[in-house]
Amino acid sequence: MKSKLFIAALYYITVGISCQTQDKKPKGAIADIPVGKIEIYDKGLAHIIDSSASIEIIGRHYKWSEGPVWVASKHMLLFSDVRENKIYKWNMKDTPTVYLNPSGYIDTAFRNGENGSNGLTLDKDERLLLCQSGNRQVARMNSSLDYPKPEFTVLSPNYRGRKFNSPNDLVADSQNNIYFTDPVYGLPLGEKDPTRELHFEGVYKISTDGKTSLLIDSISRPNGIALSSDQKTLYVGSSDDKHTKWYSFHLDQNGNIQSGGVLLDGTEMKLKATVKQGADGFKLDKYGNIFSAGPDGINIISPAGKLLGLIKVYNRPTSNCAFNENKDVLYITADDLVLRISLHPK
Secondary structure, rough: OOOOOOOOOOOOOOOOEEEOOOOOOOOOOOOOOOEEEEEOOOOHHHHHOOOOEEEEEEEOOOOOOEEEEEHHOOEEHHHHHHHOOEEEEEEEOOOOEEEOOOOOOOOOOOOOOOOOEEEEEEOOOOOOEEOOOOEEEEEEOOOOOOOOOEEEEEOOOOOOOEEEEOOEEEEEEOOOOEEEEOOOOOOHHHHHOOOOOOOOOOEEEEEOOEEEEEEEEEOOEEEEEEEEOOOOOEEEEOOOOOOOEEEEEEEOOOOOOOEEEEEEEEHHHHOOOOOOOOOEEEEEEEOOEEEEEEEEEEEEEEOOOOOOEEEOOOOOOOOEEOOOOOOOOEEEEEEEEEEEOOOOOO
C-alpha cells in the first residue's frame, strides 16, 4: 500500500468548505510539506475543527504506522510500525525513537505477514495493552511505561482453543473489560492462510475475570473499535473491500451487545475517493463524533451516522488516529508518516 510522497506546493482557495494545510513549521514538526486539507460538509463542524489548522508531519519513513495512543501522564505518543515489529515514542520535542522492539512477534522462527503490534491502548491502571498481530494474541506489557521491555502477559491467546486470526484494534472500558477485533490482515496469506484456525472474523470481549467471549462473528474485516464516553455504545468499523461500513451497538449493563447495526455505509464514499480505503482505526472526540481512518483520510462522522467532514490526506492511506487528553489535538498514522493537527480551541 505504499505510495510516492506528494510534494507539490499546491495551495487551494478557501471558500468556507475546505482549507489547504499551512506551509509553516510549528514546534515539534519536522517538515514543511503540504500533506492534506480539511473539508467541511456540515456547518456544525466549525465548532469542532478549525478549517485553517495545519497538518504537521512529526514522523516519517515508516513501513506501516498504526495504533497511536497518547499517554497524558508522560506527554508522549506511542505508535506501532506493524511491519517493523516495533513501537515508537514521540515526546513532543524530538523525532520519534524506538520504544519497544519486538512488539508483536517474539518468536525466533521466520514469519511473513504483519508481525508487529497493531492497535495499542491503555487500561484504567495506565498499563499498555497490545494487539499482537504476529503472535496472534492480545497482551499487556509487563514493564512500566518509563522502562519498556518486550515482556508480556497474554490476556487472550485464542478462542475456545483456536488461535485468533490477527488481533487488530482494541479499547478498554473503565472496569478494564477489553474489546477487540480480529480480521485476517495479519496472516501471511490472509483468509486463505493454511495456519488459519477460525472460519470467521470476530469482535470479542475480554472480561475482568479473564474470560474471552465472542460478541460478533458476522462482520467482514472488523477493524477499528471504540466506546462512547458513557460506555453504552460500541462502535466497530468494517474495512470490507466492497462494502465498507461503520456499525453502532448498544451494550447492556454487563457490556454485552443488546442491539445495533449499520451506522453509516461507506460504499459510495470509497468508490468516489481518490484513496480507496475502507474503514480503519478511529477514536471519538468530546462530542461523540467518530474520527475514522477511511476513504481519503480521517472521516468525521456524527453519532447519528452523518458524514460531517474530512481531514483529507494526500496520496496515501491512513490507518488510525488518537486524541490528546483535552481532545484538542489529533495524531494520525498514515502509511509512512505520522501527523498532528490542532483542532478548534473552543
